[in-house]
Amino acid sequence: MTAAPGTMLALQGVSVVKDGRTILHPLDLTLAERRVGIIGRNGSGKSTLARLFNGIETPSTGTVLLGDCADRRALRRGVGFVFQNPDNQIVYPIVEEDLAFGLKNLKLPPEEIRARIDTVLDRFGLAGLRGRFTHQLSGGEKQMIALAGVLVMRPATVVLDEPATLLDLWNRNRLMQLIAGLEEQVIMVSHDLEMLARFDRVLLVEAGRIAADGPPDQVIARYRAGAAC
Numbered sequence: 610m611t612a613a614p615g616t617m618l619a620l621q622g623v624s625v626v627k628d629g630r631t632i633l634h635p636l637d638l639t640l641a642e643r644r645v646g647i648i649g650r651n652g653s654g655k656s657t658l659a660r661l662f663n664g665i666e667t668p669s670t671g672t673v674l675l676g677d678c679a680d681r682r683a684l685r686r687g688v689g690f691v692f693q694n695p696d697n698q699i700v701y702p703i704v705e706e707d708l709a710f711g712l713k714n715l716k717l718p719p720e721e722i723r724a725r726i727d728t729v730l731d732r733f734g735l736a737g738l739r740g741r742f743t744h745q746l747s748g749g750e751k752q753m754i755a756l757a758g759v760l761v762m763r764p765a766t767v768v769l770d771e772p773a774t775l776l777d778l779w780n781r782n783r784l785m786q787l788i789a790g791l792e793e794q795v796i797m798v799s800h801d802l803e804m805l806a807r808f809d810r811v812l813l814v815e816a817g818r819i820a821a822d823g824p825p826d827q828v829i830a831r832y833r834a835g836a837a838c
């Protein structure tokens with residue numbers, strides 16, 4: 610299964626240069642698959658690549674396209690982003706307020722906002738957290754709420770940057786199960802090779818370039834071979 614044509618992400622001649630240093634060399638990429646993983650060594654450029662997809666990172670050259678639209682606001686709206694640390698994402702003191710934040714910005718009517726929050730909380734079995742103080746949530750609960758906060762916006766694509774790093778094994782498994790069940794396109798930076806083995810496509814980033822791109826078994830094998838001493 611592939612992403613709907615109007616929501617296909619593509620990078621055309623995109624590079625990122627910071628303080629005179631090339632972080633990502635010019636690259637062309639079209640992401641049609643529903644599950645795309647990004648792997649690579651620390652500092653290779655994975656997060657920079659992931660952040661381009663929803664416009665948090667601005668390319669130094671080239672264009673990021675969603676369908677045939679290059680507008681950064683459309684990108685922010687169509688592509689949700691889940692950070693490694695949910696504290697970077699959760700801003701309001703009560704779960705329900707936090708989930709409503711982006712929806713209020715869209716100026717949706719209160720009943721629509723309520724319905725969307727109900728739907729996402731029910732979908733994840735999180736309805737019990739609705740009235741809780743966000744600062745009192747466990748790390749696992751916070752990460753689920755951060756993901757829920759992205760999904761209420763109904764993006765076509767969800768980008769996740771190492772979302773399970775701070776979680777214990779139980780919460781990691783729960784989060785991965787949720788991610789596996791998402792209808793949305795998923796692009797995930799991860800060191801969890803077991804999870805990525807079930808993806809449709811994996812990109813290996815090495816020193817700011819896509820060093821391998823294809824089915825998980827091949828790309829992961831290459832990554833493992835590179836790490837062997």
Ligand SMILES: Nc1ncnc2c1ncn2[C@@H]1O[C@H](COP(=O)(O)OP(=O)(O)OP(=O)(O)O)[C@@H](O)[C@H]1O
Nearest residue numbers: 627628630632649650651652653654655656657658
């Ligand atoms: N503002 C900046 N100025 C200069 N270099 C930067 C800047 N931001 C990031 N970098 C460098 O860009 C490179 C890629 O960073 P990035 O965070 O994309 O890597 P990563 O593969 O996600 O790493 P990790 O696995 O450790 O999270 C790193 O060497 C980093 O130090």
